[in-house]
Amino acid sequence: MTTDVAVRPAPPPGPPGGGARARSRFSVPGGTALGLGSSVLYLSLIVLIPLAVVAWRSLDEGPGYFWRAVTTPDAWAALTLTIGASALVAVFNLVMGTIIAWVLVRDRFPGKAVVDTLIDLPFALPTIVAGLVLLALYGPESPLGINLAYSRAGVVLALLFVTLPFVVRTVQPVLLELDKEMEQAAASLGASPFQTFRRVILPNLVPAMLSGTALAFTRSIAEFGSTVLISGNLPFKTQVAAVNIFSQIEGDNTTGAAAISTVLLVVALVALVSLDFLQRWGSRRG
């Protein structure tokens, strides 16, 4: 089970509601109804109904059972590991992804086009292959002498690998479009390079940085394939939530599996909504 979220473009910084007027001026009433109708129908079939069924199933045996299923020691350990590791990975991505996007846009170096292509590779690779590669490189027979297999560090590494593209790919286009003259104007007004970065560049990147981070986080909490090999799935130690769900299903406990899925779902939703809120708040404040 994955809670993949469609990549949405970061809202441009600026006044809230500024674009709404422009949109309504060009809208055709009939076309909007058709578009809205088919979007809602599609989203219902593909996203809302399946998710609602998961949430519904989790309560099959009542709220007491739900709570017990989620707080069994192994399920609880898997959930806290998953959420903790995902939060760590999201923060790491926020910083490194922004730096990589910066280097790809602003710096010139030989082989830039190759590096730019490589960024998407973790995304394109089947995640189980990613797991195999990581196990070969950082497993017990590591040619580098680094053994992260069956450890929590291994889980974090696998998550970092698969979530690399998110922040890079959301920040990169915004940085490309950023008006260079804005920075020159700041410099001529007396701002140092650091002040220009902090007061002019960063506020324009934050919305994109936050959406990328939200995507990386939600992707991490749902990750299965890449972690399943390198983590060794040791309950209480390295078993992530998605793997725990899988083992619950194998043990014929679909209600328990649905309960843990629902918790992941709620965490993902809370993360997306709060980052969105943070963005709006940030763009209002400037």
Next chain:
Amino acid sequence: MAIEVRDVNKSFGTTPVLRDVSIDVESGSLTALLGPSGGGKSTLLRVIAGLEQPDTGTVHISGVDATRLSPQRRNVGFVFQHYAAFKHLTVFRNVAFGLEIRKRPKADIRKRVMELLELVHLEQMADRYPAQLSGGQRQRMALARALAVEPEVLLLDEPFGALDAQVRKELRTWLRRLHDEVHVTTVFVTHDQEEAIEVADTIVVLAGGRVEQVGSPAEVYDNPANPFVMRFLGPVTEIGGNLVRPHDIEISADPQEGGTAATVSRIVRLGFEVRVELRIDGKDAWVQVTRSFADQLGLKPGDTVSVRPNPGARSLALAAV
């Protein structure tokens, strides 16, 4: 002198864009850098602002050698053609930016910003974002932002280039009035000779990376240093191997002393002005006359006339190359 540029050379790759450029800009003046696209005028302005480094030569601002100073240490106000507004900040915060960087007290900033917004007629727009302003309003905001830090010199790079004709004309007049009020030494870049003549005290004509001529609008119009300047500053026509302004030509139905014989090919009436198009030795030329004078002459196509440069005009003929 507010700005002294000496022997500045600048190349982009192997293409020279400024060649031995030297100019002086007087304190409190309003100077236009005028020339065709690619003539080096924007580059010169950016060199003065410190946004480009000259390969050789020096730039002095208010007597201080600024050649190697970074833009933020030059105390120069710069206005860009495409506004370069800080999209994420309100109009107020945009104008306050330079003062916030300088860590002025909040109350002082508020007072100064409101004064400036009044000066550029944007006091009602203080809480808007740049995206909610028209092009003309954004450019006035950019001007207020540049003026906020009380710059030694104000530099404007094609400030009205992105605006439509009507707004352009309004802002032109407004800039002239603003300068008369504020008196900050101002240099602006334009490729529009009408704009330069209307707004500036001094015009520097730049072409091919060289200074072709420096002078008051009247000087460069009436006493152009070479055929290029003459052609660039206004309409010209060729009579007897000389370049002449079409309104500085005497035309008569009878042969006149020093006159050249011409055949009228067409007469175009443009309201008050009448264009008399001529053929002289197989070449086209034209003369601009008033409607009443044209009526008095009673010309029609096919007539033979005599034309000569007006002996009283200062725009006397240059050898046509």
